[in-house]
Amino acid sequence: MYDTIIIGAGPAGMTAALYVARSNLKVALIEGGFPGGQMNNTSDIENYPGYANISGPELAEKMFEPLENLGVEHLYGFVKNIENHGDVKKVITDDEEFETRTVIVATGSKHRLLGVPGEEELNSRGVSYCAVCDGAFFRDQDLLVVGGGDSSVEEAIFLTQFAKSVTIVHRRDELRAQKVLQDRAFANEKINFIWDSVVKEIKGENRVESVVIENVKTNQVTEHAFGGVFIYVGLDPVSDFTKDLQIQDASGWIVTDDHMKTSVAGVFAVGDVRQKDLRQVTTAVGDGAIAGQEAYKYITEHC
Numbered sequence: 674m675y676d677t678i679i680i681g682a683g684p685a686g687m688t689a690a691l692y693v694a695r696s697n698l699k700v701a702l703i704e705g706g707f708p709g710g711q712m713n714n715t716s717d718i719e720n721y722p723g724y725a726n727i728s729g730p731e732l733a734e735k736m737f738e739p740l741e742n743l744g745v746e747h748l749y750g751f752v753k754n755i756e757n758h759g760d761v762k763k764v765i766t767d768d769e770e771f772e773t774r775t776v777i778v779a780t781g782s783k784h785r786l787l788g789v790p791g792e793e794e795l796n797s798r799g800v801s802y803c804a805v806c807d808g809a810f811f812r813d814q815d816l817l818v819v820g821g822g823d824s825s826v827e828e829a830i831f832l833t834q835f836a837k838s839v840t841i842v843h844r845r846d847e848l849r850a851q852k853v854l855q856d857r858a859f860a861n862e863k864i865n866f867i868w869d870s871v872v873k874e875i876k877g878e879n880r881v882e883s884v885v886i887e888n889v890k891t892n893q894v895t896e897h898a899f900g901g902v903f904i905y906v907g908l909d910p911v912s913d914f915t916k917d918l919q920i921q922d923a924s925g926w927i928v929t930d931d932h933m934k935t936s937v938a939g940v941f942a943v944g945d946v947r948q949k950d951l952r953q954v955t956t957a958v959g960d961g962a963i964a965g966q967e968a969y970k971y972i973t974e975h976c
């Protein structure tokens with residue numbers, strides 16, 4: 674029997690593990706992939722206090738390192754379901770079941786698909802959702818980045834170190850990204866913009882060769898040659914496995930109060946998977962700290 678099982682080893686889950694373990698509780702951190710979460714797909718993090726600039730994977734490593742010494746059990750597995758039996762919760766993975774007094778859900782979000790012809794067929798053959806993972810394969814090519822938020826602008830700037838040119842296509846006439854990123858993108862000679870436009874189709878025989886783009890104001894359709902397309906058009910929660918608990922809103926984001934408590938006693942949610950305004954490493958870390966502390970309080974008061 675664990676005191677706390679944390680599902681997901683991104684910044685939110687790792688911070689929750691740190692706080693629970695320092696309270697001397699028996700804690701397991703279940704991760705279906707590589708510890709670090711979305712930070713592993715992030716080139717430069719420039720808004721994490723204490724570091725002017727740090728690569729995502731490096732920050733992930735720094736967060737993960739101390740957990741083992743604190744006695745956090747790192748278990749590999751994909752959680753399929755959580756059963757609520759009152760004071761005891763069952764966490765069910767592909768091939769194992771664990772009992773715990775509290776659960777902290779920290780499974781984050783996943784990139785949204787564009788949903789256009791060619792996207793699926795050419796995935797990993799020029800279509801990518803991770804500049805850090807794939808950018809170096811696109812040396813001296815003309816690339817398209819889809820989206821106008823922080824992630825798309827940040828990763829477009831990152832891609833300029835490999836690419837011949839990077840074009841950002843955005844459905845509005847201004848970017849949503851932070852001002853500092855916008856200024857840097859506008860000043861970068863390798864970055865071009867296509868405004869008020871959406872991708873209609875990605876074309877190519879075996880690899881991406883061109884992209885069909887429609888201007889939403891004029892309805893003019895044009896085809897442009899690109900060697901790669903990087904897509905950053907929003908996020909969806911990774912929360913399907915919590916359905917039985919009925920703790921999600923209509924879009925699947927998990928609803929919590931300020932203490933990270935869901936409507937099920939002993940079940941907490943933190944980080945990107947939560948219904949909230951700002952999805953960042955700093956806010957994930959803050960959520961994790963609160964949930965770790967609240968899980969400790971719950972156990973001392975209820976168990």
Ligand SMILES: Cc1cc2nc3c(=O)[nH]c(=O)nc-3n(C[C@H](O)[C@H](O)[C@H](O)COP(=O)(O)OP(=O)(O)OC[C@H]3O[C@@H](n4cnc5c(N)ncnc54)[C@H](O)[C@@H]3O)c2cc1C
Binds near residue numbers: 684708752
């Ligand atoms: C390209 C890009 C650039 C970004 N740049 C920045 C930036 O510069 N600054 C910043 O602050 N933020 C940035 N972000 C956002 C930041 O990475 C996220 O807000 C943060 O990682 C969220 O942390 P999290 O712990 O909630 O979730 P995640 O980091 O998504 O981690 C969730 C973890 O849960 C695991 N998991 C999911 N489902 C299961 C399951 N069923 N069972 C077991 N494990 C599971 C996943 O494998 C993953 O490791 C960026 C994001 C992207 C995509």
